[in-house]
Amino acid sequence: MKQIIDTVHHFFIPRHTNNFTAKLLHHDFLTIYLIVAILFGAGIKHMQQSGNILGYATDVTVQKLYELTNAERSKINLNTLNYNDELAAAARQKAQDMFAKDYWSHYGPEGETPWQFILASGYQYEYAGENLAKNFMFSDGVVKAWLDSTTHRDNLLRKEYSDVGFAVVNGVLNGEETTLVVQMFGKPLYANDTVAGGTPKPEAEKVVAQKPNIVEQPAAKPIVSEVLAYDATPQQSSFFSTYLNINMVFFAMLMIALILDFYFAAKLNLIRVRGKNLIHFLFLGFIAIGAFIIIQGSIT
C-alpha cells in the first residue's frame, strides 16, 4: 500500500524523488504524450485503411438515430416511427447526390428537391420531411442538435409521420472528408391514420410536403466524389467514444498533476525552471471545452 501511495506521490506531487516537479509533467513524460498522440493518429488512419474500424468515420449509426428519434417522440406521446427501407434508400440517394454535386442543402443546385428522391425510391407520400446534419461525432449529438433547432424539432416531432429512413454517408464535400446524415420522414399516401391520440381524418387528395428552410446554395461544381461508406444496416461502433473517454481521462490526469504541482510548489516555496502551471491549466481547459464543440457538427 505504501508503495502505491509513494508511486502516486512521485507522479503527482513535487518532491526529492522527482526533482521537485510532478513526474507526469517532466519533459520525458511530455515527449511520451506527444509520441503517443502521433501514433494514435497514425494508428487510427492505418486501421481505417485496413478496414478494422468498420470503414466509418464516426460513431453515428442508423440504429442509434432511429432509437433516439423514437424515444423523443415517445416522450410526448407521439406514435413511434416504423423504419422504412424506401425512405432509407431515398436518404442514401440524397446524400450521394449532395456529394456528387457538391452541395449542402435541402435543395440541389439544379433544383433537386428531397421529395423527388422519396418518390424515386417508390414511396408515395402524403406527408414527407427531411432533416440534414454533417460532421457529427455521435448520434445523440445529431438528435440533440435537431431538437435544439425549432424547424428541425417540429419536423422530428410531427405527428403526421409514420415512417422514417436514415442514411449515414461518408464522402468528400467541398474538398473535405465529410459525414452526412440524412433523415427522411414520411406517411404513405392512402395509409390508415394510426397517429396515437389523434382522430381519423379524411385522406388528403393533394400531396403535401413539409418543406424545411432553404439555405442559399453555392454555384454547382461537378465534382465526383467517392462514397466511402454508408450505414445500410444498423450497427454499433464505439471506437470514437472510447477515444474521447481516453482523452478526457488524460486531460483530467494532467490537470490534477498541474494543480497539485502548483499547490505543493507554492507551499514549499520551490523556485524551478518551469513553464507556468496556471497557463497550462487554462490551455487544457479551453481545449477540453473546444473538443466538445468540435464533436458537434452542423445541421441544415
Place this chain on the structure above:
Amino acid sequence: MNILVKHLKTEVKKHAFDYLLFFTAGVVFLMGLNIFRGERLLEFIILLSFVSFYIIWGIYHHIIEDSLHLKIVLEYILIGFAILFLIKVLIFPF
C-alpha cells in the same frame, strides 16, 4: 487551499495583462469553433492558431519575466503539439 488561492491571486495580479490576453484568446478560440462548427478545415486552423498562440504566449511571458530557458520553450511545445495531435483525430476522423 489558502496557499493555492493566495499564490493564484499573486500570480494573476503580477501578470494581469498576460493572463487577460490569454483568456481573451481562449474565448475567441471557443467562439471561432462554435461559429465554424462542422467546417473541419477551419476548425483545424482555429485549433492550430490557438496552440501557436499558447507557445508564443509562453515565450513572450518568460521573456518579460526574464526567466526564458530552452527547457521552458520545449515544455510549451511538447504540451501544445501533444494536444494538437490528440484533438486533430476528433476533427479529421478519417
